[in-house]
Amino acid sequence: MPGKKGTFKFVYIPADVSEPLEQLTQDYTDQNEVECLINRIKAHFKSRKPGKSAEQAARQREQLLVLLPPEQRDKIDESMLSSAADLGMVENIALLSNSRDNGFIGVNMYCDDEASFVDAALNPRASEIAYCCGKQMQVQGDVFLARVFDNEDEFQRLDFTLREVSSGAPWVKDAFQQNEQKKRADSAGVVLQRMQQDRQQKAPPAQVQELTPAEAEKESGNAAYKKGEYKKAIEHYTKAIELKSTLASAFNNRAMAHLKLGQVSEAQADCNSVLLLQPGNVKALLRRASAREVLHLERQALEDYQAILRLEPKNKEAKQKCELLQSSLGPDEGA
Numbered sequence: 001m002p003g004k005k006g007t008f009k010f011v012y013i014p015a016d017v018s019e020p021l022e023q024l025t026q027d028y029t030d031q032n033e034v035e036c037l038i039n040r041i042k043a044h045f046k047s048r049k050p051g052k053s054a055e056q057a058a059r060q061r062e063q064l065l066v067l068l069p070p071e072q073r074d075k076i077d078e079s080m081l082s083s084a085a086d087l088g089m090v091e092n093i094a095l096l097s098n099s100r101d102n103g104f105i106g107v108n109m110y111c112d113d114e115a116s117f118v119d120a121a122l123n124p125r126a127s128e129i130a131y132c133c134g135k136q137m138q139v140q141g142d143v144f145l146a147r148v149f150d151n152e153d154e155f156q157r158l159d160f161t162l163r164e165v166s167s168g169a170p171w172v173k174d175a176f177q178q179n180e181q182k183k184r185a186d187s188a189g190v191v192l193q194r195m196q197q198d199r200q201q202k203a204p205p206a207q208v209q210e211l212t213p214a215e216a217e218k219e220s221g222n223a224a225y226k227k228g229e230y231k232k233a234i235e236h237y238t239k240a241i242e243l244k245s246t247l248a249s250a251f252n253n254r255a256m257a258h259l260k261l262g263q264v265s266e267a268q269a270d271c272n273s274v275l276l277l278q279p280g281n282v283k284a285l286l287r288r289a290s291a292r293e294v295l296h297l298e299r300q301a302l303e304d305y306q307a308i309l310r311l312e313p314k315n316k317e318a319k320q321k322c323e324l325l326q327s328s329l330g331p332d333e334g335a
Contacts, residue, residue: 004030008157010037010146011165015123023162033157037110041090041144045112048142089113095133095145096175103316104151107160107171115141132167134179147171149317153256153283214244221253230257248277248284255287264291282308282315289321298325 005028012022028036091113098106109130112120120141127139147160164171211219221236237254240247255270271288274281289304302325308318 004033006033006157008146009159009161010144011160011162013123013126013129013143013145013165015121015126015140015142017124021125021162021165026157028157034155037144037146037157038090041110044142044144045090045114093130093135093137095130095135096171097178098148098150099178100312101314102174102178103149103314105147105149105158105316107145107147107175109139110144110146111139112141128167129165129172132172133175134177134183151283153253212244214240214247214250217243218247218250218253221250221257225253225257230260233257234261246277248274248281251277252281252284252287255284255291259287259290264294267291268295280311282311285311286317293325298329301325302329 007025007027009023009025012024014021026037026040032039091111093109093111094106095109096102096105096107098104109126111126123139123141123143126143127137129145130137130139145160145165147158149156149158166172217236217240221233221240224230224233224236234254234257237250237257240250241254244250251270251273255267255274258264258267258270268288268291271284271291274284275288278284285304285308289301289308292298292301292304302322305318305321305325308315309322312318
């Protein structure tokens with residue numbers, strides 16, 4: 001199966017209010033989908049950034065030292081600190097976190113990590129957007145807004161357009177509600193944490209639970225998968241299944257690795273095994289539906305997406321796929 005290629009849209013918000021907001025596009029492949037945007041943003045910050053003064057550089061090095069454990073601060077020499085200060089990192093602020101409630105789709109604000117050290121100008125438009133999303137913060141320097149789908153197993157860049165930069169946009173309302181809920185949960189968490197600390201002082205020490213051989217093989221498969229070593233991942237998942245034939249997560253993860261290699265029949269078979277063990281497993285239904293689309297089993301794929309919506313009515317991927325398949329199948333076949 002040929003490698004995936006595509007283009008996504010994102011938005012640039014300059015700190016200078018005399019400059020207009022811009023909608024930009026970025027090409028990607030399956031090899032650079034995660035880092036392509038970050039690399040482009042780094043290049044932008046580097047091209048716009050003036051040289052740091054001695055005072056600014058010293059302030060940044062002091063801040064870097066604060067982040068280190070006390071016992072390591074005396075071991076770091078000046079050259080290492082200077083190298084760390086020159087990395088040009090991009091700060092990623094999740095305005096809308098990619099949670100299950102919103103179909104694992106999030107909107108992120110990308111800022112210059114060094115903006116405060118170089119005394120970058122306040123970005124009033126970005127600060128206002130953050131405020132509308134429930135985050136009271138002063139944003140400095142140029143920023144970028146982009147949308148992602150990320151459920152920890154899969155990652156995909158999605159379009160974010162200029163017309164969505166509005167206080168009345170649906171994603172802004174979702175972000176505000178999500179961040180307000182998090183604030184209330186954090187406040188309640190402080191009280192709970194104190195209660196738990198009191199209980200832990202009286203409770204016996206917790207026992208560390210070791211992984212079974214099957215679980216250890218599955219974790220090795222996960223590590224290989226994250227490196228893009230899909231064949232090696234399949235080998236580990238297979239060993240895990242041989243050791244424990246009811247380990248649904250190993251079947252599920254092996255199905256995803258098969259999909260990455262274009263082995264759609266094998267992926268469908270693994271998803272079938274998961275669903276025999278766990279009939280309501282949404283990840284297995286999504287992966288089987290994807291495999292069935294490639295196998296031209298559109299009607300069966302539609303049934304899987306419809307089953308997902310019964311379990312998760314807000315699942316955006318399933319909604320979109322249902323609409324597309326119903327349109328292509330027609331009213332009779334899609335019913």
